[in-house]
Amino acid sequence: xxxxxxxxxxxxxxxxxxxxxxxxxxxxxxxxxxxxxxxxxxxxxxxxxxxxxxxxxxxxxxxxxxxxxxxxxxxxxxxxxxxxxxxxxxxxxxxxxxxxxxxxxxxxxxxxxxxxxxxxxxxxxxxxxxxxxxxxxxxxxxxxxxxxxxxxxxxxxxxxxxxxxxxxxxxxxxxxxxxxxxxxxxxxxxxxxxxxxxxxxxxxxxxxxxxxxxxxxxxxxxxxxxxx
Numbered sequence: 001x002x003x004x005x006x007x008x009x010x011x012x013x014x015x016x017x018x019x020x021x022x023x024x025x026x027x028x029x030x031x032x033x034x035x036x037x038x039x040x041x042x043x044x045x046x047x048x049x050x051x052x053x054x055x056x057x058x059x060x061x062x063x064x065x066x067x068x069x070x071x072x073x074x075x076x077x078x079x080x081x082x083x084x085x086x087x088x089x090x091x092x093x094x095x096x097x098x099x100x101x102x103x104x105x106x107x108x109x110x111x112x113x114x115x116x117x118x119x120x121x122x123x124x125x126x127x128x129x130x131x132x133x134x135x136x137x138x139x140x141x142x143x144x145x146x147x148x149x150x151x152x153x154x155x156x157x158x159x160x161x162x163x164x165x166x167x168x169x170x171x172x173x174x175x176x177x178x179x180x181x182x183x184x185x186x187x188x189x190x191x192x193x194x195x196x197x198x199x200x201x202x203x204x205x206x207x208x209x210x211x212x213x214x215x216x217x218x219x220x221x222x223x224x225x226x227x228x
Contacts, residue, residue, distance in 0.1 A: 001153050005071040006080045020080075027084050028091030032098075037194060039096025044193040047180060048104045051096060052171045059093035060164030062086040067157030107177035129226055132156070 002024075003009045003017035012020075035055070043051035066086050069079045102118050109117040135156045143152040176184075183189050190196055197203055 001149055002083075004149075005153075006069070006076060006083055008073065008076055024080075024084050024087050028087040028094070031088045031091035032095030035092030035095025035097075036099050037095075038092065040099050041193050042096075043100045043103065044190050047176050047184075048100055048107075049171065049174050049176055051100050052104070052174065053168065055093040055097040055100070056164070056167045056171055058089050059097065060160060060167060062089040062093070063157055063160045064164065067154040067160075104177055107179035126226060135159075 003014065003021045006024075007017040007020045009017035039051045039055055042054070063086075066083065069082055069086075071079060098121070101121050105117050105121060106114045139152055139155050140148045143155075198207070
C-alpha cells in the first residue's frame, strides 16, 4: 500500500517502489544510534522522566502524522519526503527510548533481578508488533480490502493518538529512579556522559563487543523472523 501511495508503483514499477518503501523503513533504523546519544545524554544530565516524555511524544506524534500524509499524485514527492522525515523522528525516538527504559528499569530493580526485569522491555517490542498486526487485521476485515487500500490504512495510525495520550499520562506520573536521585543529591551526575562513555578505550571495547558480537546477529534474526 505504501509503495503505491507514496512512490507511484505504476510508473517506477512494483519492485522499485517496494525497495523505496523498505528504504524508508531502514531510515528509521539508521537514526536510532543518534537518538540513543541525544536522549541518553539528556537522561544522564536532566533525568530519565524528561527524556521519556520527549521520546514518547516524538514517536506518537510522528505515527499520528503518517496517517495524515497526502497520497495524491500531485503531492507524491512531498509525501515521500515527509514520510522519510517522520520515520527518522520515529527512529530517533526508539533509539532514545529503549536505552533509557533499560536504565530506568534497572535502576529500580534489585541487583539480582535486573536481567529479569529488563527482559520485559524486549518482550514488549514483539508484543507491540503483534498487537499492531491485530489492529491492522481487524481494520481490514471490518472495512474490506478496497476501502482499506483507499483510506482505511490511515485509521491505525490516527487511532494511535489515544495511545499517545495514555502514554503521556503514565509518564507524567513517573518518578525519577532512586539511583538517579541519589547521584543528583550527592552531586555525582556526569557532566560529560558521552565523553566518559566513548572517550575511554575500555568502554569503547565493551560497546564494539556488544554491537558486533551480540546485537548485530540478534538484530538479523529478530527482524528476519518478525517481519519477513
